[in-house]
Amino acid sequence: MSRTLSGKAAIAGIGATEFSKASGRSELQLSVEATQAALSDCGLAVCDVDGLVTFTMDTSSEIALARELGVPELRFFSRINYGGGAACATVQQAAMAVATGVADVVVAYRGFNERSGNRFGQYSAGVAQQVNTNGLDNAWTYPFGLGTPAATVAMQARRYMHTYGATSADFGAVAVADRRHAASNPNAFFYDKPITIEDHQASKMIVEPLHLLDCCQESDGGQAFVIVSAERARDLPQPPAYVTAAAQGSGPDQFVMTSYYRDDIGIPEMGVVGRELWRQSGLTPDDMPMAVLYDHFTPYVLMQLEELGFCGRGEAPGFVADGAIEVGGRLPLNTHGGQLGEAYIHGMNGIAEAVRQVRGTSVNPVSLDDRPHVLVTAGTGVPTSGLILGREA
Amino acid sequence: MxxxxxxxxxxxxxxxxxxxxxxxxxxxxxxxxxxxxxxxxxxxxxxxxxxxxxAAGTGTVFSFVVHRHPPIPDKELPILLALIDLDEGVRMVGEVVDLAPEELRIGLRLQVGFNRIDDELALPVWRKAEA
Known part of the structure; x- marks a missing residue:
């Protein structure tokens, strides 16, 4: 048996709640609904589930979700740390479990009231005073007033602009593309609300150099996936989205959102993810007809393109220009509208879009006939993860 | 604070x-x-x-932001935050005070001071270094 995860597992089912600003239900209920929808999507029953995976940040434990669903026994449960960096790694955990026979049917889930409840975009004293090394790390930023995600990213963005001559309008190309894609997605909060680069430039400054339209939404919602072995997936109703590659990455002198003490700062942890995705899959950036790149803040989309090898260092501003990352362009990104346009479900809704593209059911379809794979990434600025999903095992 | x-x-x-x-x-x-x-x-x-x-308490701005939204407890916005390369060769985050946002730039020389909060805590703060 070869020592590879590639092609051993597949996402067989996807399910989500509506994406809103006030769900009116508990976070646990959102995860229950998303999981029920994902099971229904692939024709499996609650009693088939024997594994659950989520984010360390999720407020609903695996056992709480199992209780509500009526799952009798769990053989596998796991959580991934580091905020949105966990997204693709939940699928990796599930894929490893089903590939090794540790579990047969694993659900990866995330549900939160991130707008009507605990808003991540705010300055949080609770985050600063966690009783662990993350809290101790935050002693070097929060007491001075550096504590919101936008501020921590703006520090990286300013340096990127200084080093490579990038402009705010270069970042804005990401927002324009996302909102164009959201405009034709009825499930997107910003359905039918495209923006122009002038709108981006005129939006208010949040943390200079970031405008409001460089920042993703805050959203309520739930998203879940059912992961099974490749063999089993072929017997289920939906076309399998095979896990062609799955990787996590942490870089040198890594911190959470504040990896500021490296010579070049940046996001080399995504380079770790990229190299591993290409190694596992045997594919290259040229083999990707599109990608879903985590977009909580626009500058990190440019930096990801460079770390993943779609272009050279400092070349992303040219790469994203002239509609290149919109449908019809050279590398369409975030065809669901991304987290700026559809919803901020901590990267999990981006994985769902990659699955829909593999199935051919996206509202903004990109042809996968010649190149049957999609790359999707998780949160940036933190230890992170990525997936390549494919039509073929 | x-x-x-x-x-x-x-x-x-x-x-x-x-x-x-x-x-x-x-x-x-x-x-x-x-x-x-x-x-x-x-x-x-x-x-x-x-x-x-x-440390000598002097350094050079490596990057910086002007924080305007959302609110920070006990801070009047905007505040200026910088990544500062200390002359000794290490880097740290600090708040820059007594400076207009448009005067802050990468490469600016800064000098540390200390803002006493109470008997148990003082925070470093940074000002433009005197020429």
């Missing part, structure tokens, strides 16, 4: 330093490497034996 820093056995020396108007940098007693933020082991040589040096 925003929030009080979490202080542990590996960082007590720093906050004792700010109360004494000193900006202290962890120094490995085995290989001499300077380090910030601090920790219990030296990433360069693995030694657990460490002390500190007192």
């Amino acid at each position: 925003a929030v009080r820093p979490m202080v542990g056995l590996d960082s007590t020396y720093f906050w004792e330093g700010t109360l004494a108007d000193q900006l202290r940098l962890q120094r490995c007693n085995n290989c001499g490497a300077l380090r910030h933020p601090p920790g219990p082991a030296c990433p360069d040589c693995g030694a657990l034996d460490r002390g500190f040096v007192v």
Whole structure:
């Protein structure tokens, strides 16, 4: 048996709640609904589930979700740390479990009231005073007033602009593309609300150099996936989205959102993810007809393109220009509208879009006939993860 | 202030330093490497034996932001926040005060001072260095 995860597992089912600003239900209920929808999507029953995976940040434990669903026994449960960096790694955990026979049917889930409840975009004293090394790390930023995600990213963005001559309008190309894609997605909060680069430039400054339209939404919602072995997936109703590659990455002198003490700062942890995705899959950036790149803040989309090898260092501003990352362009990104346009479900809704593209059911379809794979990434600025999903095992 | 820093056995020396108007940098007693933020082991040589040096308190802006939204507890916005390359070769985050946002730029020279919050805490703050 070869020592590879590639092609051993597949996402067989996807399910989500509506994406809103006030769900009116508990976070646990959102995860229950998303999981029920994902099971229904692939024709499996609650009693088939024997594994659950989520984010360390999720407020609903695996056992709480199992209780509500009526799952009798769990053989596998796991959580991934580091905020949105966990997204693709939940699928990796599930894929490893089903590939090794540790579990047969694993659900990866995330549900939160991130707008009507605990808003991540705010300055949080609770985050600063966690009783662990993350809290101790935050002693070097929060007491001075550096504590919101936008501020921590703006520090990286300013340096990127200084080093490579990038402009705010270069970042804005990401927002324009996302909102164009959201405009034709009825499930997107910003359905039918495209923006122009002038709108981006005129939006208010949040943390200079970031405008409001460089920042993703805050959203309520739930998203879940059912992961099974490749063999089993072929017997289920939906076309399998095979896990062609799955990787996590942490870089040198890594911190959470504040990896500021490296010579070049940046996001080399995504380079770790990229190299591993290409190694596992045997594919290259040229083999990707599109990608879903985590977009909580626009500058990190440019930096990801460079770390993943779609272009050279400092070349992303040219790469994203002239509609290149919109449908019809050279590398369409975030065809669901991304987290700026559809919803901020901590990267999990981006994985769902990659699955829909593999199935051919996206509202903004990109042809996968010649190149049957999609790359999707998780949160940036933190230890992170990525997936390549494919039509073929 | 925003929030009080979490202080542990590996960082007590720093906050004792700010109360004494000193900006202290962890120094490995085995290989001499300077380090910030601090920790219990030296990433360069693995030694657990460490002390500190007192920094000159001068540095150069490596990057910066102007924070306008959302609110920060007990801060009047906007505030200026910078990544500062200290002359000793380590980097730290700090608030820059007494400076107009448009005057802050990468490469600007800064000088540290200490803002006494109460008997148990002083925070470093940074001002434009005098020429």
